[in-house]
Amino acid sequence: MEKILHLHIEKLPEGVYLATSESVQGLxxxxxxxxxxxxxARDVARKxxxxxxxDExxxxxxxxxxxxxPLIIGV
Known part of the structure; x- marks a missing residue:
């Protein structure tokens, strides 16, 4: 069974990306x-x-x- 998990992704000043989610506490x-x-994020969410x-x-x-x-592509 597949579930939908909404992520928030932001680029940090250090140049890396950070993903968090309100759907799964602690992600x-x-x-x-x-x-x-x-x-x-997919691996962390599964664990x-x-x-x-x-219930979660x-x-x-x-x-x-x-x-x-949303498909993100580099151009």
């Missing part, structure tokens, strides 16, 4: 690129959700057959 991920930050109660997972929306996804 903080940092990477050199947006892609790396997303990969780390936090597994460690926390099943139930509160996240389920991925439907259609959904919007």
């Amino acid at each position: 903080i991920a940092q990477g050199r690129t947006v892609a790396e930050t997303l990969e780390i 936090l959700i597994e460690a926390q109660q099943e 997972l139930a509160a996240l929306p389920t991925v439907n057959d259609a959904f919007d996804y």
Whole structure:
């Protein structure tokens, strides 16, 4: 089962990216690129959700057959 997790990503003055989420308490991920930050955030989210109660997972929306996804590309 796939769930949707909303992340907030910001570029820090040091040049790295920081991801946090209001959906999963304690989720903080940092990477050199947006892609790396997303990969780390995905792993951290999985571990936090597994460690926390099943209620946390139930509160996240389920991925439907259609959904919007912001695609970020470098040009």
